[in-house]
Amino acid sequence: MQNLNFKTVCLLPSAAIAFVLIAGCGADAGTSADSSPSSTPSTPATSSNDPSSTSSPSPTESSTSTPAPAGTTPDSTASGESVTTPSSAAVSISSAYSGTAAALPNIIQAEDFDRGGEAVAYHDTTAGNSGGQYRTSEAVDIIKTTGGYAVNNFRTGEWLAYSIKVPATGAYNFDLNASGTMSNAAFHIEIDGQSVSGKTTTPNTGNLNTFKWWGLTRLNLTAGTHKLKLVVDQESFNLDAVRFTSAATATPYLGTAIALPTTFEAENYDNGGEGVAFHDLSAGNSGGQYRPGEAVDIIGSGNASGGFAITDFQAGEWVAYSVNVATAGNFTTQLHESTTLSNAAFHIEIDGQNVSGSQGMPNTGSMSTYRWTAMQAVTLTAGKHQVKIVSEQGPFNLDSIIFAPAASAATPQATSSAKLLFHTSLEGPISLLPVVSTDCWDIGCWQRITGVDGVTGFSLPSTLGGGSNMFLLDTDPISASPATVGNYLFSSVETVAGHTGATTRAVRQQISKNLNGTEPMGNQGLQNEFMFLPKDPVNDLYVSYWLKLQPDMVEKMTNLPAGAGIDRGGTWRGIFALKTGGKTATGAAQNNGDYRIEAYVNTYGGGAPYWCILGDNNAGSGAAPVTYWKIENRDIPVPVGQWFKLEIYWHRSAGSDGRVWMGANGKTIADRRGPNMGVSNLAVNRIMAPMLYSGQRMPAYQWFDDLEIWDGFPASGSNPPYAAH
Numbered sequence: 134m135q136n137l138n139f140k141t142v143c144l145l146p147s148a149a150i151a152f153v154l155i156a157g158c159g160a161d162a163g164t165s166a167d168s169s170p171s172s173t174p175s176t177p178a179t180s181s182n183d184p185s186s187t188s189s190p191s192p193t194e195s196s197t198s199t200p201a202p203a204g205t206t207p208d209s210t211a212s213g214e215s216v217t218t219p220s221s222a223a224v225s226i227s228s229a230y231s232g233t234a235a236a237l238p239n240i241i242q243a244e245d246f247d248r249g250g251e252a253v254a255y256h257d258t259t260a261g262n263s264g265g266q267y268r269t270s271e272a273v274d275i276i277k278t279t280g281g282y283a284v285n286n287f288r289t290g291e292w293l294a295y296s297i298k299v300p301a302t303g304a305y306n307f308d309l310n311a312s313g314t315m316s317n318a319a320f321h322i323e324i325d326g327q328s329v330s331g332k333t334t335t336p337n338t339g340n341l342n343t344f345k346w347w348g349l350t351r352l353n354l355t356a357g358t359h360k361l362k363l364v365v366d367q368e369s370f371n372l373d374a375v376r377f378t379s380a381a382t383a384t385p386y387l388g389t390a391i392a393l394p395t396t397f398e399a400e401n402y403d404n405g406g407e408g409v410a411f412h413d414l415s416a417g418n419s420g421g422q423y424r425p426g427e428a429v430d431i432i433g434s435g436n437a438s439g440g441f442a443i444t445d446f447q448a449g450e451w452v453a454y455s456v457n458v459a460t461a462g463n464f465t466t467q468l469h470e471s472t473t474l475s476n477a478a479f480h481i482e483i484d485g486q487n488v489s490g491s492q493g494m495p496n497t498g499s500m501s502t503y504r505w506t507a508m509q510a511v512t513l514t515a516g517k518h519q520v521k522i523v524s525e526q527g528p529f530n531l532d533s534i535i536f537a538p539a540a541s542a543a544t545p546q547a548t549s550s551a552k553l554l555f556h557t558s559l560e561g562p563i564s565l566l567p568v569v570s571t572d573c574w575d576i577g578c579w580q581r582i583t584g585v586d587g588v589t590g591f592s593l594p595s596t597l598g599g600g601s602n603m604f605l606l607d608t609d610p611i612s613a614s615p616a617t618v619g620n621y622l623f624s625s626v627e628t629v630a631g632h633t634g635a636t637t638r639a640v641r642q643q644i645s646k647n648l649n650g651t652e653p654m655g656n657q658g659l660q661n662e663f664m665f666l667p668k669d670p671v672n673d674l675y676v677s678y679w680l681k682l683q684p685d686m687v688e689k690m691t692n693l694p695a696g697a698g699i700d701r702g703g704t705w706r707g708i709f710a711l712k713t714g715g716k717t718a719t720g721a722a723q724n725n726g727d728y729r730i731e732a733y734v735n736t737y738g739g740g741a742p743y744w745c746i747l748g749d750n751n752a753g754s755g756a757a758p759v760t761y762w763k764i765e766n767r768d769i770p771v772p773v774g775q776w777f778k779l780e781i782y783w784h785r786s787a788g789s790d791g792r793v794w795m796g797a798n799g800k801t802i803a804d805r806r807g808p809n810m811g812v813s814n815l816a817v818n819r820i821m822a823p824m825l826y827s828g829q830r831m832p833a834y835q836w837f838d839d840l841e842i843w844d845g846f847p848a849s850g851s852n853p854p855y856a857a858h
Contacts, residue, residue: 227254227360229296234358236298237305238379243284243372244268244275246293247360255293276371278342283312283373285341292364295375299354304380306351306408309363311335312344313370317701317738322350323362335370344373351380351409367738383410383453383519390457390517394464394538399522399531400424400431400441402452411452420444434532435501442471442532444500446479451523456536458518463510463539465789465806468522470506471497472529475759479529482521483511490803491525493747493760503532507789507807508762510539537789539806551675551845555595558839559638561587565624568606568615576611576658578618580604597820597842598667600722604642605821609658611648621646622661631838632679632776639681642825643834651831653704655697660707660826663837664819668720672785675847676822677778678840680708682734684774689829690736697828703736704828705745708835709781709795712752713815722818726752727811730783730793732803734771742771746795746803750811764803772798776838780856782846785809785817796856804858 227249235241244267247254257272264276264285273293276285284293299305307322307330316337322330330350338345363375383405391397400423403410413428420432423441429452434442443452466481466489477494480487492508513536522531557563563584572579581603582593595602604624606613611621622644631637642661647654683689690706693699714726729752733745747763750756780796791809795802822840827833839852849855 227294227296234296234298236300237354237377239297240374240376241295241297242281242374243293243309244273244282245295246273246284247296249294253294255291257291258288278344278373281373283344283371285371286369287365287372288368289365292362293372294360294362296358296360297377298358299356302353302355304351304353304382306378306380307375308346308350308408309335309375310344310346310373311370312338312341312373314338314340315367315369317367318370319366320363321366322352323364324352324359332366341371344371346376378408381405381409383455385455390455393456393458393513393536396533396535397454398440398533399443399452400429401454402429403455403519405453409453411450413450414447415445432530434503434530440532442503442530444530445528446524446531447527448524450527451521452531454520454522454534456518456520458513458515461513461515463512464536465507465510465539467505467507467535467537467789467807468494469503469532469534470494470529471500471503471532472527473498473500474526474529475757476526477529478525478760478763480523480525481508481511482519482523483513484518485521487523488512490764490766491762493749493762494529495761496757496759500530503530505535506761507791508805510804510806551843551847553841553843553847554674555597555842556589556591556840557586557593557595558588559586559626559640561585563587563593563626563638565604565626565640568618570615573613573615573618575613576609577605577607577613578615580606580624595665595842597665598669598671600666600668600720602663602665605660605662605664607658607660607662611657611659622659624661624663627836629836632681632778637838639679639836639838641834641836642823643832644825644827645832647831653693653696653699653830654828660824662710662821662824662826663840664821665842666722666819667817668716668722671817671820673783673845674820675780675782675843675845676709676820676841677780677852678823679776679838680779680823681776681836682706682708682771682773683832683834686734686773686829686833687736687742689831689833690742690827691739693828693830699828700737702739705737706734706742706827706829706833707821707824708732708734709779710819710821710824711783711817712819712821713811714753714818715815716818724753725815726818727754727756727813727815728752728809730809732779732781732795735765741767742773743767744769744771744795744797744802746793746805748793748805748809752811752815756812761809762805762807764805766802769797769800769802778852778854779823781822782858783809787814794858796858799854799856801856801858 227247230245230248251272255273261272262269263274266275266277267282268275274285275282313335314337319332319334321328321332336345336347383403386401386404407428411429417428418425419430422431422433424431430444431441432444434440472494475496478491480491481489488511489508494506495504497504566581568578568580585592606618606622608618608621624640624642626638627641628636629639644659644661647657647659690704692702693704698704710731712726713728715723727750730748734742735745736742744766747760749760751758777798782794784792787808787810789807791807793805793809823837825833825835846858
């Protein structure tokens with residue numbers, strides 16, 4: 134099952150209820166991977182590139198709440214809150230198809246939507262009933278199925294309205310019987326024009342003739358007659374029926390809510406049953422342990438300490454816990470889990486809101502070997518809440534969960550005492566030197582930059598961490614030489630209108646073509662990176678620069694043909710990365726690392742670009758790929774064709790005090806707390822700030838300017854905006 138937002142909305146009497154099923158645009162992890170030579174220019178070596186070496190794309194949750202689609206009202210309620218909606222919210226009035234509103238609980242056939250026609254009882258984007266069945270005079274597409282009918286090809290923006298009658302105020306579960314071959318199709322429910330469910334995906338059932346009940350959502354309904362609307366966010370799927378059942382209320386398994394902060398056992402999820410305290414895709418407790426009468430699969434954990442664990446935690450399954458927070462604050466969260474997958478993932482919901490974004494889990498080697506996986510801190514208010522652990526990719530086993538005060542593992546953060554380590558405005562006698570043969574190897578070249586900044590006084594190349602910096606022009610898999618490298622990619626200093634509107638000097642990075650000419654990149658490794666090569670530890674750094682992405686970036690990154698690095702017509706674009714690794718006897722960086730942090734702008738699904746930040750082990754060692762964590766953010770827009778400031782901060786640690794934070798144009802786009810060291814605890818030896826590397830159509834280009842590096846968060850100063858941290 135896909136991720137589900139579990140919302141509770143209370144309706145007041147006589148409200149007109151609109152039920153909106155909106156198909157969510159599946160957010161996919163970037164499949165790109167950057168590379169660099171295994172040493173600095175003194176020892177050129179073949180780079181290691183494979184954009185497909187990270188986890189294959191899979192639908193994930195964004196790091197913040199998904200915005201409501203255009204034309205709907207954002208969901209502003211949390212579990213248990215009330216929404217007062219005046220009757221005037223319903224502009225047009227439809228009537229029940231049978232003449233009488235469907236009394237709940239009930240199963241309502243999809244084709245029995247209300248009477249009233251286009252824009253009153255339904256909205257369909259095509260003329261006529263293409264299926265030619267049942268209600269042939271209406272424009273809704275209806276087909277014949279085994280034993281009945283179904284609405285066919287339910288597409289983005291389309292909706293259906295139903296009149297219902299609630300006999301008694303109370304909680305009801307809603308789900309639908311759907312079929313489809315898309316993994317990112319989704320819907321939401323609207324009540325009186327207000328989105329009350331959040332986006333909920335529909336299943337990929339393998340073919341359009343196989344239907345499955347899906348999308349369990351809890352609603353508090355008041356007695357009376359209401360109208361409900363189902364609206365599609367992301368096409369497409371077939372809809373057979375919708376179902377309302379009376380919902381029980383979750384209660385703490387041990388009698389009282391779990392007091393946070395604490396460590397608690399996964400098997401002590403709430404009482405309440407399927408759809409209330411848990412959701413499990415299979416019947417019965419396959420492990421037969423602890424709570425044998427319920428459908429959650431529980432086994433003996435196999436830990437030395439004994440106890441139990443939830444096993445075979447599949448994508449879409451979830452468990453809920455009633456908790457009580459004594460004092461409001463930030464809490465770091467860790468899961469004790471095991472898996473043999475390299476792309477297992479989960480997210481955490483608090484009162485129906487996804488507060489974590491997609492979080493990766495390490496491959497522990499066997500299902501009986503458990504490891505603590507930490508995630509970014511979450512903020513909890515004092516009082517009672519419902520915590521839900523939702524599987525996005527499984528299977529994995531879950532043994533226990535920790536909520537600990539973030540203050541107990543505070544992240545070192547410099548304020549006004551932070552030291553400026555490097556700053557270039559690119560003004561003055563700064564130049565890019567011609568590429569020379571001694572700086573080239575078989576599939577790439579270094580290009581050196583030199584001079585003293587006329588504004589900041591810092592010299593180029595930088596000596597950050599006792600190392601150097603220069604441009605990496607990687608042509609993998611194309612042979613490179615000083616005479617040919619410029620045919621494929623280049624960097625140059627240009628005079629442009631800067632981020633203040635005044636004329637300034639900036640660096641243009643460009644990839645003009647690849648092995649396919651100007652067609653999408655595929656598995657090729659061409660990349661243009663302004664690379665820092667520190668020799669000494671750089672465990673606490675803040676990096677910022679102004680970036681301007683090419684104006685036609687979205688056009689170049691959407692409507693692409695199927696191929697490597699492309700999903701549903703969209704692709705990836707890397708804008709920052711750091712990698713760990715060793716060094717040679719002379720101190721040169723080696724391409725043999727165990728940890729990478731990378732920031733992407735993605736267009737998977739063909740929609741608007743969005744942020745994707747991840748931590749994985751794709752740093753040149755050749756180890757089996759593992760994605761440790763991933764955050765996707767669709768709420769903060771990606772500026773295209775205009776200058777924006779990108780900020781990056783990291784504190785490296787093997788403990789819960791580790792942190793990776795990023796901001797764009799003064800808004801936080803990611804804040805992940807927890808371990809960020811690789812299996813060998815290697816140091817950072819390559820920082821690509823900025824990088825240009827994309828699966829898009831060529832040319833790919835961008836400008837950067839005003840790059841700063843500090844040893845901690847700087848005080849707000851002369852280079853605004855600064856995102857809150």
